[in-house]
Amino acid sequence: MLKLISIEQLQLGMYIHQFCGSWLDHSFWKAGFVLNSREDLRRLQRSNLSSLWIDSAKGRDLPAAPVSHSPAAQRVQPAEPARATARVSMSDEVARALKICALSRQAVMAMFQEVRMGQALEVQHAEELVTQIAESVMRHPNALISLARLKTSDDYTYMHSVAVCALMIATARQLGLSEDYIRLAGIAGLLHDVGKLTIPDTILNKPHKLSESEFERVKLHPEAGGAILRQSHDVDALVLDVCLHHHEKADGSGYPHRLAGNQISLFAQMGAVCDVYDAVTSNRPYNRGWDPAEAIQRMSTWKGHFDQRVFQAFVKSVGIYPVGALVRLESGRLAVVIEQNPKSLLTPKVRVFFSTRSNLHLEQHVVDLARIHGQDRIVAREAPEDWEFKNLDRLWNGVPA
Incomplete structure (x- = not known):
């Protein structure tokens, strides 16, 4: 290992x-x-x-324990920290992130098509794409991450790779890793599921629950991905490690090698959290994705699944109430989270649009919960499926349905 x-x-x-x-x-x-x-x-x-x-x-x-398991204490990163980038507003970055998502989808599709045709994967192409994704995450971490979650069944494999790339970058920054390691984390996220190219589309896109034999076939993808990366040029060991071990669990119940605890590297632990989060919040042919806040809450209860230090860093990067989450305020109003408050995960910016007391839609307006301390607050997350609202995502991203 x-x-x-x-x-x-x-x-x-x-x-x-x-x-x-x-x-x-x-x-x-x-x-x-x-x-x-x-x-x-x-x-x-x-x-x-x-x-x-x-x-x-x-x-x-x-x-x-290996050094990779605790970056702060064991100095994984080189001396130079990640460079600071001027942060922009969520609305400003959404427009840029939309273009990056479109370009990323085409780039990943082309890269994966070359692998399907038996060609060696060109890591340089992945590095160029990761640079653009990283710059977006640095300007505003939630824009591209949230947009990449809005994928169709046809482009799930490609956009899942983009989403995990962005989540890995955001988590690596939260952990205080160096710019070199942040870049490698992004490449690892982009290529973590390359082994799924060996799985038939009839299984990957099946509109119903997989059979036991089909699931066993899917479980072969980490090692299949490892074989693809070993045949490629200039693949860093860190990237290979994440590809092989992003389905391992802290309690040893994962696959393919049933590694546990300190046997799993920091970056594979990061990959595990980021991969699961994007998977469970994405709509699939057989299942509707969870609300982002619901995903965070549920994942926090999975004892033995994730390394808790990594999971807490992940939560800090996306928020307890991630962008797109539907929440109920103490005033009885419903709102959608539109931007995180990096200083307080409990007080994001929200767009209020509905009153549960009058059961009527309200004129939409933005409330910065950090600036109205004591006047209103989030008291619960709401399940979107319990309501009949249309185009909730448009409330935070402004993108036409």
Whole structure:
């Protein structure tokens, strides 16, 4: 199994799979060897490397948790933090994010089509796309994430990849990772489900619940994706790790390798949360997606599924009441969340549009709950299916249905 460790954790007998950094940071011309020489160990410890990947299946393992499991305490990131980007309003970023979503769909479709035709996946194409997605997330994290959730059954595979990419970037930023690791997290999110290209569309797009044999076929996609990525050019070990292990669970009940706890890397844990969130909030042929706030609430009760530190960072990045959530205010009014308050997850901006007391639609207006402390507040989330409102999504994104 691949693990990301700090240079201080490196020990004799470990198999060095990949160095994290420029070739100028160390004096070794390639990785892929068992560290048996004390002199080589000293050279690495004196190098400019801060971390590297080991393969515990080919050499000595760590006796305790790997560095990747707790970024703040174990310094996964290089010295340079992610650059700051001027934040814009949700409404301003939605227009840009719509264009990025359209371009992303076409780019991912073309990239995946090349893989279907037997060509090696070009990671450079993924990197160019991730740069655009990352810039949108940095300007306003909720715009593209929320728009990518509005996918059709025909483009689910492509837009799910885009959504998980954006969610991985947002979570990585929340965890305080460096710009290099944020970029890799985005690439990992974009390519995490590439193995589903080996699954027949009749199974992936089946309008009913999968049979046991069909589900077993679907469960092969992480390793199928790993095989595709290994045949591709310049795929980072981190990206491969997320592809292989984003369906592992903290309690060891996941697949394909039934890894548990510290056996699962930080980035695979991130992939697990982001993948599930977008899946359960998306409409599928056989099931209506959950309201974003409902998804957060339900996922928080799944004991043993997610690493709690990663899950809490994820919640901070999307909000307890994510954009698009339908909520009830103490005043009896219904509203849709349109923008997060990064300083207080309980007081987002909402668009009020309905009164449950008069059972009438109201003139729509925006309320910043952080600015009216004590006058009104969210008291509950509402299930959209309990109401007959049309085009709720238009209330927050302004996009015609």
